Amino acid sequence: EDQVTQSPEALRLQEGESSSLNCSYTVSGLRGLFWYRQDPGKGPEFLFTLYSAGEEKEKERLKATLTKKESFLHITAPKPEDSATYLCAVLAGSSNTGKLIFGQGTTLQVKP
Amino acid sequence: GAGVSQTPSNKVTEKGKYVELRCDPISGHTALYWYRQSLGQGPEFLIYFQGTGAADDSGLPNDRFFAVRPEGSVSTLKIQRTERGDSAVYLCASSLNRGHEQYFGPGTRLTVT
Numbered sequence: 001e002d003q004v005t006q007s008p009e010a011l012r013l014q015e016g017e018s019s020s021l022n023c024s025y026t027v028s029g030l031r032g033l034f035w036y037r038q039d040p041g042k043g044p045e046f047l048f049t050l051y052s053a054g055e056e057k058e059k060e061r062l063k064a065t066l067t068k069k070e071s072f073l074h075i076t077a078p079k080p081e082d083s084a085t086y087l088c089a090v091l092a093g094s095s096n097t098g099k100l101i102f103g104q105g106t107t108l109q110v111k112p
Numbered sequence: 113g114a115g116v117s118q119t120p121s122n123k124v125t126e127k128g129k130y131v132e133l134r135c136d137p138i139s140g141h142t143a144l145y146w147y148r149q150s151l152g153q154g155p156e157f158l159i160y161f162q163g164t165g166a167a168d169d170s171g172l173p174n175d176r177f178f179a180v181r182p183e184g185s186v187s188t189l190k191i192q193r194t195e196r197g198d199s200a201v202y203l204c205a206s207s208l209n210r211g212h213e214q215y216f217g218p219g220t221r222l223t224v225t
Contacts, residue, residue, distance in 0.1 A: 087155075
């Protein structure tokens, strides 16, 4: 069964304290891995897509990387406005489906 | 440009009633998805449309749930005989085509009393 696990469940950082969020996956035939940010009471906001092992994408203080078993979201010198829940999702299996399988998310709190 | 919109933003209904949730996708997006999110969990897939047809409805929990997209744009998720366990945030997303990144709406919070 396809599965996505994120760790840690919650993370508290001081402003400027860099860290990484982990997304481990077990799927048959990865077609893409997606990172989203979700603020309370809002829908997920798209951040990155990664398609193959070794690929990296960057946006401001965020960098996403992908291996054959996991993805990392690195946050460099975070600011309080980076506080949110970060969701990882995979697109896998048959090319006939667009179904995303999500992890449970990592809730990040950045304190000033 | 306009993103994905969903109405209503909140819906409170009594157990056993029928509800309809509406989704307006981004213009030009051929693929549309419905997900359900419970508190503290990631979204859970319900159904995917490519154009007017339901290409994958494997996530619908039972036959009380049904969704349509008659003209290949707006979609409606319909829930019959609602149960308290149906309470959740229902999210709609659209993408240019399947396999592309999905853009989510703000969700409809459904509460069944």
